Amino acid sequence: MVMDPNAPCIVGVARNTWHPQDVGDAGAPEPLDMWEQMARAAADDSGVGASALEALDSVQIVYCQTTQYDDAVARLCERIGASPSHRYYSGIGGTTPQVLVDWVGEAMLRGELDCALVTGAEALATQRMYNKRGEKCAYSYRPEEKRPYPWEWPPDPIEIAHEAMQAWLNFSVFDNARRAHLGMGLDDYRTAIGELMAPMTEIAAKSPHAWYPIARTASEIAEARPDNRMVGYPYTKYMISVMDVDMASALLLMTHAKADELGVPADQRVYLRGWCYLNDPVLVAGHDEMWRSPAMQAASGEAMRVAGISTDDVKYLDVYSCFPSSVHFARDALGMTADDPRPLTLTGGLPYHGGPASNYLGHSISAAVEHLRADAGSYAMVSGVGMHMTKHVYGVYSTEPGPVSPPDPGAQAALDAAHPARPVAAEHEGKGTVAAYSVVHGREAGPEWALLIVDIGDGNGDGTRTYAKSTDPELLAASEARELVGETVTLAPTTTALLTGGEGTMNLATI
Numbered sequence: 001m002v003m004d005p006n007a008p009c010i011v012g013v014a015r016n017t018w019h020p021q022d023v024g025d026a027g028a029p030e031p032l033d034m035w036e037q038m039a040r041a042a043a044d045d046s047g048v049g050a051s052a053l054e055a056l057d058s059v060q061i062v063y064c065q066t067t068q069y070d071d072a073v074a075r076l077c078e079r080i081g082a083s084p085s086h087r088y089y090s091g092i093g094g095t096t097p098q099v100l101v102d103w104v105g106e107a108m109l110r111g112e113l114d115c116a117l118v119t120g121a122e123a124l125a126t127q128r129m130y131n132k133r134g135e136k137c138a139y140s141y142r143p144e145e146k147r148p149y150p151w152e153w154p155p156d157p158i159e160i161a162h163e164a165m166q167a168w169l170n171f172s173v174f175d176n177a178r179r180a181h182l183g184m185g186l187d188d189y190r191t192a193i194g195e196l197m198a199p200m201t202e203i204a205a206k207s208p209h210a211w212y213p214i215a216r217t218a219s220e221i222a223e224a225r226p227d228n229r230m231v232g233y234p235y236t237k238y239m240i241s242v243m244d245v246d247m248a249s250a251l252l253l254m255t256h257a258k259a260d261e262l263g264v265p266a267d268q269r270v271y272l273r274g275w276c277y278l279n280d281p282v283l284v285a286g287h288d289e290m291w292r293s294p295a296m297q298a299a300s301g302e303a304m305r306v307a308g309i310s311t312d313d314v315k316y317l318d319v320y321s322c323f324p325s326s327v328h329f330a331r332d333a334l335g336m337t338a339d340d341p342r343p344l345t346l347t348g349g350l351p352y353h354g355g356p357a358s359n360y361l362g363h364s365i366s367a368a369v370e371h372l373r374a375d376a377g378s379y380a381m382v383s384g385v386g387m388h389m390t391k392h393v394y395g396v397y398s399t400e401p402g403p404v405s406p407p408d409p410g411a412q413a414a415l416d417a418a419h420p421a422r423p424v425a426a427e428h429e430g431k432g433t434v435a436a437y438s439v440v441h442g443r444e445a446g447p448e449w450a451l452l453i454v455d456i457g458d459g460n461g462d463g464t465r466t467y468a469k470s471t472d473p474e475l476l477a478a479s480e481a482r483e484l485v486g487e488t489v490t491l492a493p494t495t496t497a498l499l500t501g502g503e504g505t506m507n508l509a510t511i
Contacts, residue, residue: 005257006114007404008105009269010397012046012252013366014038017209017245017354020125027126028246030139031064032072034121036079038250042117046252048262050081055115055254055262058086058107060100062120065092065357066127067139068147075141076119086113090358091150093386094320095277095393096120097251097361102275102395104253106406114258120359121248125211128244153282153387158426161496161504162467164451168240169438170284170388171323172232173453177290177436178328179234180485190234192338193324194222197239197351200321204348209363211245211354233439233447233480238351241322245354249362256401267376267399270369274307274396276300276407281421282390285453285465290436294419295392296333300383302407303394309379311335314396316371316380317342318364321349326385346371346380360384365395372399425456425466427493427505432456434487435465439479447476452509454489466491468509475511487511 016038018028028034043052059082061072069075073087086107090096100118107113123137130137155165164170179189198218204210221238224230228237254262259269278295281287304310311334319330327344336342346367347353350360361384368380376399384393408414432454439447452468468491470476478484489509496506 003256003401004404005255006109006111007256007271007401008108008253009256009259009271010251010369011254011259011264011268012042012052013250013369014041014045015209015247015249015363015366017211017247023246027129027137028123030137031066031121031123032069032075032079032140034123034248035061035076035119038119038121038248039076039080039117042250042252047265047268051262052115052252053080053082055258056082056084056117058104058113058116059084060088060090060116060118062096062100062118062359062362063090063092063150064121066123067137068143069141070143091152092358093152093391094322094358094360095384095386095391096358097365098275098382098384098393098395099277101251101253101272101365102277102393105272105275108255109404109406114255116253117250118253118362119248119250120356120362122356122359123246124244124357125246156283157498157504158424158467159283160498160500161506162451162469164284164467166232167388168235168323169232169440169451171325172235172438173284173436173451174290174389175234175325175328176438177485178292178325180483181291186234186480186483190222191218193234193239194218196324196327197221197349199343200345200349201352203343203345204352207348207353210348210352211242212352229443230441232441235323239324241350241355243355243357245356247354247356247359247363249359249366251362251365267373270372270397270399271401271404272395273398273402273404274303274305275394276302276306276411277391277393278412278415280390280392282387283421283424284388285424285467286421287389288419288422290453292332293329293389293392295415296329298411298415299392300333300394302411303381303396306405306407307379307396308402309396313379314381315342315375315378316346316368317344318346318368318382319344320383320385321345321351322355322385326389329389330383368397372397423462423464425464428454428456428466428491428507429493431488431490432466434484434489437479437484439476447480450476450479452489454491454509466507468507470509472510475509478511
């Protein structure tokens with residue numbers, strides 16, 4: 001095989017967790033210090049040290065929720081002695097690190113870059129600790145004015161009115177839709193979630209990087225009790241991602257030719273063999289088949305097509321595990337059965353390893369590189385999910401180089417044509433059919449209210465859906481005792497105050 005000199009490969013990785021018991025009352029370093037530490041560690045991991053940082057022509061930082069800097073990338077470049085021609089500070093989302101790697105890979109194939117750094121860090125646990133003490137962290141280089149949150153898609157007024165804003169709530173809606181589609185009983189499905197997540201805790205328990213290195217049984221995860229309260233049915237506390245962690249990572253990428261030039265050992269190189277990023281509809285109610293993700297299936301398939309492999313060829317997997325539905329949807333998209341022996345995470349997953357805001361993939365990609373170096377010739381695939389099951393990215397890696405090219409540029413248009421978004425109405429008066437739902441639980445009490453996605457019309461129209469909220473005692477009691485998907489509800493619109501300060505319409509539902 002004639003090797004493409006521009007073929008992108010990861011030559012250095014670094015990741016670290018600052019555990020509370022190790023850092024004490026001072027907490028973890030600030031993100032700028034973390035970025036510097038990880039950049040230097042990744043350069044050392046490549047085997048060529050500081051010369052790798054001096055060669056950087058791209059430095060990219062994953063958006064940091066812990067604090068803002070006046071110019072984060074410039075401050076890091078000053079610290080590490082880099083003078084890159086390309087500098088980028090990202091937006092938000094669980095897909096971000098792989099998307100940045102994808103961009104680097106395509107730029108390398110075009111001959112525009114030959115050495116790049118992608119890094120991210122969060123000290124959210126430390127920040128929370130300081131806030132509880134009534135103190136503020138002394139972070140450096142703050143901007144003169146606080147910058148707005150970088151929403152890729154601003155929250156929709158319809159979802160704001162119905163309080164469909166929390167990720168754990170919307171992802172639980174998708175899981176309830178999947179349960180109904182499979183025809184499983186409510187208790188059986190929650191038990192199955194525990195069985196899905198328990199193996200992840202076993203991997204976390206063996207990892208020095210995991211925030212919660214505790215092995216738990218399926219019943220410990222699925223059973224609702226005071227130390228594992230129900231959050232949004234069917235999700236208990238132990239099923240959902242933990243964002244307030246102190247973690248950082250870095251990925252150092254080079255072209256094959258640059259790695260040769262700098263003397264990176266061949267056994268340190270892990271090649272980016274395939275990738276793809278695609279979107280499902282933005283609104284939760286806009287997903288036509290709420291029990292699956294067509295974008296996951298298309299993106300994973302395209303990434304593997306580019307790499308020239310199939311699901312059976314992937315030995316190491318890390319599917320995004322912010323909530324069980326993202327794991328279920330990914331496994332379904334890959335055609336994997338529940339008894340497939342391959343673990344679904346390399347780190348322990350976001351609820352147990354920890355999900356540091358937008359940078360979890362920095363850790364899962366690092367873990368994939370470590371596994372592949374120890375098992376040359378095998379393949380690993382990682383996935384990311386962003387927003388409320390909207391953004392999906394896949395990356396395929398191997399120590400074996402091979403032909404590589406960008407994904408099909410028409411993949412998103414083809415997906416949109418095959419799976420158009422459902423129209424969503426702000427209000428509806430009259431009857432409708434429940435398409436999916438979840439139930440919000442208070443911290444101390446039981447179920448407080450239900451969020452419903454409702455199909456409206458007589459079934460012969462344009463497939464319009466709407467959202468509804470209910471505090472009706474009969475509906476709340478029924479929602480966790482029997483399957484509500486497919487049942488008829490009656491909606492009545494009412495005016496509600498929005499979080500943005502204006503007014504909107506919320507549908508109230510009864511059965």
